[in-house]
Amino acid sequence: MSITRDAVLDALKTLTDPNSGSDIVAAGIVRALTLDGANVRFVLEIDPAQSEAYAPIRDQAEALVKALTGVGTVSALMTAHSTKAPPDLKPSKPASPTGPQSIPGVARIIAVASGKGGVGKSTVSANLACALAQAGRRVGLLDADVYGPSQPRMLGVSGRPASPDGKTILPLRNHGVTMMSIGLMTNDDQAVVWRGPMLMGALQQMMMQVQWGALDVLIVDLPPGTGDVQMTLAQKAHVDGAIVVSTPQDVALIDARKGIDMFQKLNVPILGLIENMSTHICSNCGHEEHIFGHGGVAAEAEKLNVPLLAEVPLHLDVRLASDGGAPIVVSKPDSPQAKVFHEIAAGLVARGVA
Numbered sequence: 001m002s003i004t005r006d007a008v009l010d011a012l013k014t015l016t017d018p019n020s021g022s023d024i025v026a027a028g029i030v031r032a033l034t035l036d037g038a039n040v041r042f043v044l045e046i047d048p049a050q051s052e053a054y055a056p057i058r059d060q061a062e063a064l065v066k067a068l069t070g071v072g073t074v075s076a077l078m079t080a081h082s083t084k085a086p087p088d089l090k091p092s093k094p095a096s097p098t099g100p101q102s103i104p105g106v107a108r109i110i111a112v113a114s115g116k117g118g119v120g121k122s123t124v125s126a127n128l129a130c131a132l133a134q135a136g137r138r139v140g141l142l143d144a145d146v147y148g149p150s151q152p153r154m155l156g157v158s159g160r161p162a163s164p165d166g167k168t169i170l171p172l173r174n175h176g177v178t179m180m181s182i183g184l185m186t187n188d189d190q191a192v193v194w195r196g197p198m199l200m201g202a203l204q205q206m207m208m209q210v211q212w213g214a215l216d217v218l219i220v221d222l223p224p225g226t227g228d229v230q231m232t233l234a235q236k237a238h239v240d241g242a243i244v245v246s247t248p249q250d251v252a253l254i255d256a257r258k259g260i261d262m263f264q265k266l267n268v269p270i271l272g273l274i275e276n277m278s279t280h281i282c283s284n285c286g287h288e289e290h291i292f293g294h295g296g297v298a299a300e301a302e303k304l305n306v307p308l309l310a311e312v313p314l315h316l317d318v319r320l321a322s323d324g325g326a327p328i329v330v331s332k333p334d335s336p337q338a339k340v341f342h343e344i345a346a347g348l349v350a351r352g353v354a
Contacts, residue, residue: 003070005156005325008033008040011064018053024061032159034174038072040065041173043159046078054078100238103207106140108217110271110354111233111242113263115255117148117224120276121245123318125221126154127327127338128243131345132217132354133176134329140171140178140218142206144229146192146199149183151221156325160184169210175330180210200232207237217354225255226262234266241271241353243309246300248275248293253300260304271309271353273301274344278311310344313337 009025017027024030024044033042044061046054055078062076103109112128114121122145129141143151152158157172161184164170171180182192182202212218220239223229233239242263246256256273263270275297281288291314301308312318315337321328329338348354 041075044078106215106218108240111220113222114224114245115259119247122150123322124245127329127341129177129219130175130327131329131341135345137216140212140215142220143181145223146182149181151181152183154322199228203232239268241269245274247277248296253296270306272307273297274309275311277314280314310340
């Protein structure tokens with residue numbers, strides 16, 4: 001039986017915070033809780049002057065979580081990083097223009113894009129990242145969908161990233177994927193109301209000031225459309241290729257073509273197209289139905305002479321897995337739905353682009 005975030009949090013809630021008198025979860029000192037298979041990591045953010053008082057709390061927290069069924073190793077750290085918050089991601093002016101740069105430690109960058117919202121681009125990004133990690137690749141995921149960041153929820157990651165020096169940002173990690181998102185820097189119900197220069201500066205900080213470590217590939221989950229974020233990524237970083245996600249219907253394909261045209265103008269290779277929500281099979285009777293039509297993305301890929309990477313089915317389990325913080329390739333790795341993403345990952349690895 002695999003361990004869950006709720007089980008870990010329930011165990012930690014039995015410990016009392018010496019300062020507030022409430023449990024340590026309610027007191028807000030439990031940060032950066034990540035589950036990587038059977039391995040659990042979390043941080044207790046405290047006042048450095050109270051490290052001696054909290055040392056027994058840390059030891060008890062480690063022991064409680066270690067005793068849970070399904071837990072392998074536990075790492076509980078005490079940190080005073082809250083006194084040095086990550087750098088402000090709202091610069092007053094954009095950084096000076098420069099040409100494309102390599103991100104330190106990152107071998108390849110793959111952008112995952114869509115012409116319009118709601119086609120499942122972020123779901124594809126999360127599952128592809130996890131599938132590549134399961135294939136033995138060192139994977140990072142940058143959630144660049146600034147106005148609608150969803151990767152923290154999809155990867156089951158919470159807590160504010162730490163910064164040892166007020167400049168470098170330490171990303172979080174789960175399911176074998178190193179992840180950074182603007183969603184980790186804001187409250188769930190807080191809107192990001194930024195103009196273009198702020199977006200450009202924030203994206204450059206998340207690319208260049210995050211300590212990504214050594215990665216074989218960084219997946220960048222882009223916002224829908226053809227705006228500032230897409231242009232900034234292509235102009236400031238060496239992007240090895242883009243994957244465009246679309247549903248089969250004409251409305252989605254019209255916008256997908258615009259996204260493809262944008263990457264061509266920015267000299268970013270198109271690695272392939274993915275038709276998401278391609279078909280639905282009734283769980284009761286087995287009838288297959290193409291709710292949004294079928295074949296439109298395949299025809300577009302043939303027209304552009306680029307690969308059709310996959311036709312991903314519309315299935316309830318894919319949605320439930322993403323909402324639950326463990327993408328389908330993690331929660332049900334042997335399912336037909338997960339197999340599609342594993343095949344995409346294997347194909348990218350075989351081509352030497354991931």
